[in-house]
Structure formats: structure tokens, C-alpha cells
Amino acid sequence: MKTISVQEAASMIPDGASLMVGGFMGVGTPHRLIDELVRQGKRDLIVIANDNAKPGVGIGKLVDAGRVARTIASHIGLNPETQRQMISGQMAVDLVPQGTLIERIRAGGYGLGGILTPTGVGTVVEEGKRKIEIEGKAYLIETALRADFALVHAFLADYTGNLSYALTARNFNPVIAMAADTVIATADNIVPVGLIAPDHVVTPAAIVDYLVANR
Amino acid sequence: MDAQAIIAKRIARELRSGMLVNLGIGIPTLVANYLPEGVNVFFQSENGLIGTGPIPEEGMGHPTLTDAGGSPVTALPGASTFDSATSFGLIRGGHLDLTVLGGLQVDAQGHLANWMIPGKMVPGMGGAMDLVTGAKRVIIAMQHTAKGKPKILEKCTLPLTSARPVDLVVSEMAVIGFPGGRATLLETAPGVSVDQVLAATEARLATPENVVEMPL
Numbered sequence: 001m002k003t004i005s006v007q008e009a010a011s012m013i014p015d016g017a018s019l020m021v022g023g024f025m026g027v028g029t030p031h032r033l034i035d036e037l038v039r040q041g042k043r044d045l046i047v048i049a050n051d052n053a054k055p056g057v058g059i060g061k062l063v064d065a066g067r068v069a070r071t072i073a074s075h076i077g078l079n080p081e082t083q084r085q086m087i088s089g090q091m092a093v094d095l096v097p098q099g100t101l102i103e104r105i106r107a108g109g110y111g112l113g114g115i116l117t118p119t120g121v122g123t124v125v126e127e128g129k130r131k132i133e134i135e136g137k138a139y140l141i142e143t144a145l146r147a148d149f150a151l152v153h154a155f156l157a158d159y160t161g162n163l164s165y166a167l168t169a170r171n172f173n174p175v176i177a178m179a180a181d182t183v184i185a186t187a188d189n190i191v192p193v194g195l196i197a198p199d200h201v202v203t204p205a206a207i208v209d210y211l212v213a214n215r
Numbered sequence: 216m217d218a219q220a221i222i223a224k225r226i227a228r229e230l231r232s233g234m235l236v237n238l239g240i241g242i243p244t245l246v247a248n249y250l251p252e253g254v255n256v257f258f259q260s261e262n263g264l265i266g267t268g269p270i271p272e273e274g275m276g277h278p279t280l281t282d283a284g285g286s287p288v289t290a291l292p293g294a295s296t297f298d299s300a301t302s303f304g305l306i307r308g309g310h311l312d313l314t315v316l317g318g319l320q321v322d323a324q325g326h327l328a329n330w331m332i333p334g335k336m337v338p339g340m341g342g343a344m345d346l347v348t349g350a351k352r353v354i355i356a357m358q359h360t361a362k363g364k365p366k367i368l369e370k371c372t373l374p375l376t377s378a379r380p381v382d383l384v385v386s387e388m389a390v391i392g393f394p395g396g397r398a399t400l401l402e403t404a405p406g407v408s409v410d411q412v413l414a415a416t417e418a419r420l421a422t423p424e425n426v427v428e429m430p431l
Binding site for chain 1: 260261262263264277278279280281283284285290296297298299300303306307336337338339340341342343344345348349374375376377378
């Protein structure tokens, strides 16, 4: 684990990279990293996240700036700009049921090829997917998802990179931290080693590659 | 009482102490306002919270304590928070006793369409497909008609949310259930006749002799 500046962190991410971004309507999103990606002009990004927040907030800032080529999300209803870019063909949008999206990411991080879920059976979601029956119940095969980078936001990080989260700002963060080649974390508070009790560490330092220093 | 209040108040009577309940946005959210006295349930927000409390007073919210729309909420004593995989494990895994959701259309077998209007509104399904597929009981809170047109149809014309039929539809006019897979009029709202409900409904409704007045 290495501690770096937000500028260094964003500069590691090339144009066209796939990013998993934590947060639910911007809550628990690494806002400083997003702002720096916009500032550095990163483009053609693939953004995998629960939602696109709203214009001017979190991932919405990347969308506003036209930097997202494709998003895989469960809900874009509160971001009219994403919907506009989707309809105009500027951005590809894959809509995935929320429980399926998080499980596909979990599978990607846990060494599984995918998951079986009843969600989406008998709806447009099943189009193009394999369906199998187990003990009389139909399931869709949903494949695992991984990304080049996970951009995670924690409440507490210690100097080794152990992370813990606050309340509903946890959401996708600990799950995406398992599913990317490179994990970059920001935190509200960076504290000395030992202040996060082992029982309270949610994301172990061993999987965090970079911690963004606080100003 | 306005239409939304009638719907929310009637659905609140379905809640029992100890239930884990997920309320969707819109009319479903209002159900929490009519919880009968002495009934204590756990409200889940799918962004990772059980024990969701009322909206905080101005200035008392916290940026890390929010509902599924990203707005500030409170957490009641005994609340818990967790990641999204756990949250949807609760929903899909049979741990959620009841979900109350809005609806665009419901058909004669109880199939729900509530997540998109092709070419017009494509917000994404969010958690709706998991909720309808996984909750033990699904209640739809919706106005009986939209701009005078029935929303309870013989067959949904919009994309379905799930192959699993809902259990109950509560509108400002009626309560409709699906015993044996067939839309059945169970209750009419005060001052509303069976004929008025039938006239506002496209799906053929079974009308048993014992249709009762909606208790509110």
C-alpha cells in the first residue's frame, strides 16, 4: 500500500479505463478523485456503479463533462443528463437490477464465474442470457464483473490501508474493493494504525493498493 | 382524505409488529406515516439500512445517513447498516416480509409493470425487480387510473418488473387481490360502488358477494 496525492491517483488512470465507483446517489462516492479525473480530462471511461447520481454530483460530474463512454448501473432515473446522452447515442448504458449488479461484482471479486438469480426471469432482463432450472425454479446466469480500478470511499482508513465505512456510505464500496485490479481509496479520516479495531476493519489493507492523502 | 392518504392508510393496516418492510418512493413512503399505534416494524432502505426513521429536522441530517433517493433520514435505536450485497441478500433471500411499491400497470394475473415506458421513461429498474421477485409479500400502492385511463389491465402493455405476481393492489377506490391467480375485488373505498370500480378497471375483476368497505 502506498499513500499518494489525489493528482497522482487520477494520473494512474488511463483514458478508456473501466472504473468501479462506490456510492449511492453520491453518498459514499470518492468525490475528490472524481473531481480530479474531470480536471485531468480523462475520457472514454467505463463506469460501473449503482447509479449516475445527478448532474453536478459525484459520477454526474463525469457525465456532465462527457467523459463516460459506457455505464453499467441499476438506476439513472435521477440523472436526466445520462438519459439524454443515452438517447442521443453518446453514452452506452447497461441497466442491471441492483441486486444482480452487486452480486455480479461480488462474483468478480470472489473468484466466481457468475451467479444464478431468479431476478429478471420472465422480463426483458433475461434476453440473451442462459436460463437454468434448479429444483423446479428458474434462474438466470449472470456473469461476473471486474474492472481495472475500484475507486472506494471510506470513513476511516489507517496508515496501512485498512478501511471502515460510515452508515449508508458503505453501499457498494467494500464489494467493489474486491473486484478490481487496482484499488484506490479515499477516506474522511486517516488515522494511526490500531485505531480501527481488527473487528471493525471491513476492507483489509492487503487489498488496498493506494490511499489518497488528505489535504 | 385525498387519494394518496387513503391508499397509504389502508396499506398501513397490513403491517404487523416485527416485520421487515421496504417502502418504495412516492405513495409507498407515506405508509410509514399511518403505522397503527403499538405496531413496530423494521423499515429497510435498500442502500443499506434497517431501522430507517423519519426525515430529520432541518440541519440535523448527516451526509452519510440517507435513504434510497439520497435524501437525509434518521436511524432509530437498534438500527443497523450494511453493504449492498447484504441489503439485496435480505431482499432476495426471503428475509423481507413485505415490500410496498408504486405501479404503472398491473394485469389480471397480478403481474406488475413499474420500471419503464419504452421511448419515454427509462430510469432503470433499481431494486424493483429484486424486491418483487424476492419479498415474501408484495403490495402495490397506486392510483386506480392515470389521466382517466385504467391501470389495472387484462394484460400489461409495458415491460414487466417480475414474473412473480403481486399479492395485493391498493388504490383510492379498491383493494384487489389475486386468489387463484385471478384479479378479485376484495374491498371498495368508502362511497365507492362496485360498479364504479369495475368501470375504472380494464381487467375482468371477480366480484364475490362479500366485497366489504375498505377499513381506514
